[in-house]
Amino acid sequence: xxxYEIVFLVHPDQSEQVAAMTERYxxxxxxxxxxxxxxxxxxxxxxxxxxxKLHKAHYVLMNIECTQAALEEILGAFKFSDAVLRxxxxxxxxxxxxPSPLAKSGEVKSEVPKPRASESRGYGETGSAGDMPESxxxxxxxxxxxxxxxxxxxxxADSAPVDTDQQTDTLKDADS
Numbered sequence: 001x002x003x004y005e006i007v008f009l010v011h012p013d014q015s016e017q018v019a020a021m022t023e024r025y026x027x028x029x030x031x032x033x034x035x036x037x038x039x040x041x042x043x044x045x046x047x048x049x050x051x052x053k054l055h056k057a058h059y060v061l062m063n064i065e066c067t068q069a070a071l072e073e074i075l076g077a078f079k080f081s082d083a084v085l086r087x088x089x090x091x092x093x094x095x096x097x098x099p100s101p102l103a104k105s106g107e108v109k110s111e112v113p114k115p116r117a118s119e120s121r122g123y124g125e126t127g128s129a130g131d132m133p134e135s136x137x138x139x140x141x142x143x144x145x146x147x148x149x150x151x152x153x154x155x156x157a158d159s160a161p162v163d164t165d166q167q168t169d170t171l172k173d174a175d176s
Contacts, residue, residue, distance in 0.1 A: 011058075029064045
């Protein structure tokens, strides 16, 4: 029997069925005499590019040891399942049982499903300030005051481009 690592993406509307799907695929492996070494539910995550007009998908990682026939059965199930958007199968030399780097970092958690209306909207389309993500200030007020002190008031108000040589001469005159 060979070792495989399988990652598959499930349609976000089918996230409730992920547990049943992983159990079904695990039973396919076990019925052929294989075993599941690692099973991680990475939850709903943002896709790097759109797949089937979707921005999010539910990720699942499985490390299994099975026969070629069992692997073909799983791949057939992926092919005929509308819920599985994409899948990747990698042949491994040995069983991988330790947590994945994603699981070690603590990023693996299930996302609470949002209402459909808010998922399809981008920030600001509703017009309320509550939809905008909060951002942190780029610089402190002290830094902003220091920058304002370095620039003479006439140049701040003037919107025309300033010759750098003239600006240097102006700063030298202001220092003396």
